[in-house]
Amino acid sequence: MSAEKLSFQAEVSRLLDIVVNSLYSEKEIFLRELVSNASDACDKLRYLALTKGELLGDDAAFAITLTTDAKARTLTISDNGIGMDRDELIANLGTIARSGTAAFVGELSGDAKKDTNLIGQFGVGFYSAYMVAEKVEVLTRKAGEEAAWLWTSDGRGDFTIQQSEKAGRGTLITLHLREGSEEYLEADRLRQIVKRYSDHIAIPIRLVEGDKTETLNRASALWTRSKSEITPEEYKEFYHHAAHAFDEPWETLHWQAEGLISYTGLLFVPGSRPFDLFHPERKSRVKLYVRRVFITDDCQELVPEYLRFLRGVVDSEDLPLNVSREMLQASPVVQKIRQGIVKRVLGELQKKAEKEPEAYSGFWENFGPVLKEGLYSEHGSDREQLLKLARFRSSNGDGLVSLADYAGRMKEGQDTIFYITGEDAAALLESPQLEGFRAKGVEVLLLTDPIDEFWIPSVVEYEGHKFKSVTRGGTDLAKVKGAEKSDAEKKEEADSKDDVGSLVALMQLALKDEVKDVRASERLTDSAVCLVADEGDMDMHLERLLRQHKQLDNSFKRILEVNPAHPVIRKLAAHVAAKGGEASIDDAALLLLDQARILEGEPLRDARGFATRLSAFLEKGLG
Numbered sequence: 001m002s003a004e005k006l007s008f009q010a011e012v013s014r015l016l017d018i019v020v021n022s023l024y025s026e027k028e029i030f031l032r033e034l035v036s037n038a039s040d041a042c043d044k045l046r047y048l049a050l051t052k053g054e055l056l057g058d059d060a061a062f063a064i065t066l067t068t069d070a071k072a073r074t075l076t077i078s079d080n081g082i083g084m085d086r087d088e089l090i091a092n093l094g095t096i097a098r099s100g101t102a103a104f105v106g107e108l109s110g111d112a113k114k115d116t117n118l119i120g121q122f123g124v125g126f127y128s129a130y131m132v133a134e135k136v137e138v139l140t141r142k143a144g145e146e147a148a149w150l151w152t153s154d155g156r157g158d159f160t161i162q163q164s165e166k167a168g169r170g171t172l173i174t175l176h177l178r179e180g181s182e183e184y185l186e187a188d189r190l191r192q193i194v195k196r197y198s199d200h201i202a203i204p205i206r207l208v209e210g211d212k213t214e215t216l217n218r219a220s221a222l223w224t225r226s227k228s229e230i231t232p233e234e235y236k237e238f239y240h241h242a243a244h245a246f247d248e249p250w251e252t253l254h255w256q257a258e259g260l261i262s263y264t265g266l267l268f269v270p271g272s273r274p275f276d277l278f279h280p281e282r283k284s285r286v287k288l289y290v291r292r293v294f295i296t297d298d299c300q301e302l303v304p305e306y307l308r309f310l311r312g313v314v315d316s317e318d319l320p321l322n323v324s325r326e327m328l329q330a331s332p333v334v335q336k337i338r339q340g341i342v343k344r345v346l347g348e349l350q351k352k353a354e355k356e357p358e359a360y361s362g363f364w365e366n367f368g369p370v371l372k373e374g375l376y377s378e379h380g381s382d383r384e385q386l387l388k389l390a391r392f393r394s395s396n397g398d399g400l401v402s403l404a405d406y407a408g409r410m411k412e413g414q415d416t417i418f419y420i421t422g423e424d425a426a427a428l429l430e431s432p433q434l435e436g437f438r439a440k441g442v443e444v445l446l447l448t449d450p451i452d453e454f455w456i457p458s459v460v461e462y463e464g465h466k467f468k469s470v471t472r473g474g475t476d477l478a479k480v481k482g483a484e485k486s487d488a489e490k491k492e493e494a495d496s497k498d499d500v501g502s503l504v505a506l507m508q509l510a511l512k513d514e515v516k517d518v519r520a521s522e523r524l525t526d527s528a529v530c531l532v533a534d535e536g537d538m539d540m541h542l543e544r545l546l547r548q549h550k551q552l553d554n555s556f557k558r559i560l561e562v563n564p565a566h567p568v569i570r571k572l573a574a575h576v577a578a579k580g581g582e583a584s585i586d587d588a589a590l591l592l593l594d595q596a597r598i599l600e601g602e603p604l605r606d607a608r609g610f611a612t613r614l615s616a617f618l619e620k621g622l623g
């Protein structure tokens, strides 16, 4: 049968280009990647064989085998795992199979140095073979099938596929080494690389030289070993393998639960955000094993969504080996393990937060928005604990603060936790609604994650202190003790009160179609006006979000607050006092409303009208 020529998906070609020309300093990692794939292939078949024993035939002992041929300059890596059929071969090695990878390739800039760095964080799996090989052949036969397929490519845009022959199931990868890569023909070098990166692989990795066979790794599942015997390097390599990650784990948790249920957990908090963290399916990737046999990495009941950044394995002693997906969903054992994981992880995070606040801030920057989802979805003690773990930016400065910090700094007379929501902390700090709080030294939390709009209404309070948005309803600022006003200021305020009252009444009339109400403000000190939402209404930021997503129309009305101490408002009030019923403030009122909208970062509803009114006022002012 003749060979069929096919092209790589565009992203694969790009990736290959970069890999081949890569300045990767550690080319040796290609072997880690290929061994890791071989071990996954064995795991997959072992699981399938639980229900279809015949797939194993008379070859039940899984192994990964390395052989070299100095004359032909080839290194082969073979496994007796699940293998691939023709379609899988094309899908897995011709296109980008892993979720997130295509998006990742989209981020590559073409600048070799930067890209190599990015790839270093991400890993390129199978394609890393091209760092050391000028041609790669993959001969594979799927378990349970007779047909074998040979995939061949020099990694330059296309590959060929042809039907072939293979004695047993599994995959045999032949690397035709490049000039300068002869070191990978040497037994010592291979021993060293396997020891460094793949010692934790639970399947034996063998080196065959003539009639001599040597096992290069320990071949025992890492998590079954005692903690004191495992080095940080070994944990790291295991994390890279289990998580398909290439960063340093931020935290490693390894524990054995014994008692009513027994399981081992070896979980990692990644050092950086995994690519798929905010994918809509919000999946956890923790691998479930039952007595050392890999079962699935898609058991969503094992870890709550708000901890989906965790990577690693859980190995249960109590589940049956032939456990099905449906059984997992309803399993009380899985529920118990989940509770154990939550308790363990939240407890560890609490310790880190107390003992290493700076490192914890780094963690929070990465995963805080995900943990906050738990504030919304959880109740009871888990939620309580998450509230303790939560950190926020605040009007007090650059650092992150906890709710306990905030409560400890509340002013005399303050019983509320004030916050403001928006997209960006720096922009929030400029909000006019904050002015009065700043003047009284009252701290305001700056909430910038979309999830904040959802958990606050369901959490409601922290240790008896209600959460309150500074952009909604009254401020309660009068209750908070702050710098007392001087007698002169008090008198001036009292004098202007009546005038402002009349102005407000006129503005209410002028803007009756635009706003719900016009009120004298307690929260402004510098700006003339600002918009706020009425007490029972939706917060303004949420309203804006919904409007952007076309889930809300423009009919929602806000309250316009005016600052009685601002010179413009005073002048207007004086004008109203002098002219009485003759006073005309309509244009001024509309201009002030537009000004408040601009301060909110909102588009003007009538830009032309705004420009005309502004020009007229400028002309009058200059005339």
Ligand SMILES: Nc1ncnc2c1ncn2[C@@H]1O[C@H](COP(=O)(O)OP(=O)(O)OP(=O)(O)O)[C@@H](O)[C@H]1O
Residues within 6 Å of the ligand: 033, 037, 038, 041, 079, 081, 082, 083, 084, 092, 093, 097, 098, 123, 124, 125, 126, 127, 171, 244, 245
């Ligand atoms: N030895 C093998 N046996 C069976 N299937 C394999 C083997 N090697 C690779 N594959 C298949 O090819 C796919 C792509 O492999 P590749 O190494 O590029 O990505 P990955 O393993 O999914 O992720 P990573 O980039 O983290 O390694 C694998 O997901 C697997 O389905």
